[in-house]
Amino acid sequence: xxxxxxxxxxxxxxxxxxxxxxxxxxxxxxxxxxxxxxxxxxxxxxxxxxxxxxxxxxxxxxxxxxxxxxxxxxxxxxxxxxxxxxxxxxxxxxxxxxxxxxxxxxxxxxxxxxxxxxxxxxxxxxxxxxxxxxxxxxxxxxxxxxxxxxxxxxxxxxxxxxxxxxxxxxxxxxxxxxxxxxxxxxxxxxxxxxxxxxxxxxxxxxxxxxxxxxxxxxxxxxxxxxxxxxxxxxxxxxxxxxxxxxxxxxxxxxxxxxxxxxxxxxxxxxxxxxxxxxxxxxxxxxxxxxxxxxxxxxxxxxxxxxxxxxxxxxxxxxxxxxxxxxxxxxxxxxxxxxxxxxxxxxxxxxxxxxxxxxxxxxxxxxxxxxxxxxxxxxxxxxxxxxxxxxxxxxxxxxxxxxxxxxxxxxxxxxxxxxxxxxxxxxxxxxxxxxxxxxxxxxxxxx
Numbered sequence: 001x002x003x004x005x006x007x008x009x010x011x012x013x014x015x016x017x018x019x020x021x022x023x024x025x026x027x028x029x030x031x032x033x034x035x036x037x038x039x040x041x042x043x044x045x046x047x048x049x050x051x052x053x054x055x056x057x058x059x060x061x062x063x064x065x066x067x068x069x070x071x072x073x074x075x076x077x078x079x080x081x082x083x084x085x086x087x088x089x090x091x092x093x094x095x096x097x098x099x100x101x102x103x104x105x106x107x108x109x110x111x112x113x114x115x116x117x118x119x120x121x122x123x124x125x126x127x128x129x130x131x132x133x134x135x136x137x138x139x140x141x142x143x144x145x146x147x148x149x150x151x152x153x154x155x156x157x158x159x160x161x162x163x164x165x166x167x168x169x170x171x172x173x174x175x176x177x178x179x180x181x182x183x184x185x186x187x188x189x190x191x192x193x194x195x196x197x198x199x200x201x202x203x204x205x206x207x208x209x210x211x212x213x214x215x216x217x218x219x220x221x222x223x224x225x226x227x228x229x230x231x232x233x234x235x236x237x238x239x240x241x242x243x244x245x246x247x248x249x250x251x252x253x254x255x256x257x258x259x260x261x262x263x264x265x266x267x268x269x270x271x272x273x274x275x276x277x278x279x280x281x282x283x284x285x286x287x288x289x290x291x292x293x294x295x296x297x298x299x300x301x302x303x304x305x306x307x308x309x310x311x312x313x314x315x316x317x318x319x320x321x322x323x324x325x326x327x328x329x330x331x332x333x334x335x336x337x338x339x340x341x342x343x344x345x346x347x348x349x350x351x352x353x354x355x356x357x358x359x360x361x362x363x364x365x366x367x368x369x370x371x372x373x374x375x376x377x378x379x380x381x382x383x384x385x386x387x388x389x390x391x392x393x394x395x396x397x398x399x400x401x402x403x404x405x406x407x408x409x410x411x412x413x414x415x416x417x418x419x420x421x422x423x424x425x426x427x428x429x430x431x432x433x434x435x436x437x438x439x440x441x442x443x444x445x446x
Contacts, residue, residue, distance in 0.1 A: 213253065218236045
């Protein structure tokens with residue numbers, strides 16, 4: 001995530017010497033204060049340095065930090081199940097969330113938890129689990145306010161000096177903004193969550209407003225033709241802020257010039273959007289090598305979309321998914337079911353469903369499916385193709401191409417009731433033309 005003033009939290013893939021020193025100092029302070037990190041005694045700089053450097057090398061672990069005046073003052077970890085534990089692939093565990101004592105009472109713990117939860121949700125995880133010693137009353141209160149369900153208590157959870165302390169186990173469904181389960185209880189009695197309370201029809205679909213960039217401006221194309229573009233704004237950052245103000249929780253940006261050129265061509269506009277907004281953003285267009293992928297993820301993009309390269313260099317997709325788990329999305333664009341590449345300029349013989357299965361095997365977090373013949377035409381989504389794709393793979397599928405009115409969104413909403421794999425929809429021209437209002441669209445998809 002970019003480090004604008006409003007962005008205190010970021011996932012880190014590497015640590016500078018200054019950041020490492022600040023993180024070690026924060027961890028030692030939290031340990032001395034008696035909470036939030038697991039160690040009972042301070043470990044010293046050397047041990048903590050080795051720990052954090054090693055942590056960054058483990059594919060199953062993701063490190064998030066929170067800053068105060070630019071300096072790291074706390075962190076949290078997300079831990080996903082290993083590849084051989086397929087039955088729990090939908091779960092992720094939150095561990096070691098803490099803020100140093102000298103930086104507390106500023107809402108940083110809540111900000112950290114909020115961003116980590118959003119990151120897990122954006123990666124396609126459905127359940128977040130965590131545990132905490134019963135001595136951590138402030139942390140327990142924080143998780144309670146965030147909607148976590150206390151489902152059980154371990155009477156011999158940890159040993160601190162001569163004292164044995166209990167531990168509380170929490171879980172939260174990430175399918176909805178707030179879990180539809182009962183409010184968390186902190187009694188000593190274990191509770192069993194009613195996992196049937198969240199039916200497929202109760203899942204809100206995410207609406208991704210499209211920000212297509214051409215020559216530094218925000219445009220929309222018809223059927224993917226660069227010569228048939230309508231310019232909607234020459235200030236993409238302002239447009240992105242407007243979508244955030246309208247209530248959208250994600251942004252979808254595509255570097256159209258980059259898609260044709262094979263490398264980023266609208267970098268200043270993308271960076272301006274990152275600096276101007278706080279919601280997560282996924283970016284596609286011209287990302288064809290690890291350097292470009294890593295560069296944008298480090299700059300603040302939450303997920304990158306790999307399109308043409310998914311067909312022409314599947315090994316790169318696999319490597320990107322391994323190094324950046326949960327942050328790689330496959331963009332599958334098709335004409336009549338056949339995959340199109342190079343900014344939709346070429347159509348291959350490969351079927352979209354075949355590529356989707358390959359991308360699932362590679363480890364992508366989600367798939368965006370666009371029927372090119374409908375894109376920008378306002379005639380409605382190709383729901384049959386999209387549903388067929390969502391029923392073929394187990395990763396979330398985002399629909400794209402053709403939304404022109406609320407009825408089209410309602411049709412997708414209805415299809416999603418019987419197709420759990422449908423996660424959201426990208427809308428462009430209909431929003432810009434005012435054919436679909438943000439408020440009404442969000443209500444239809446809720």
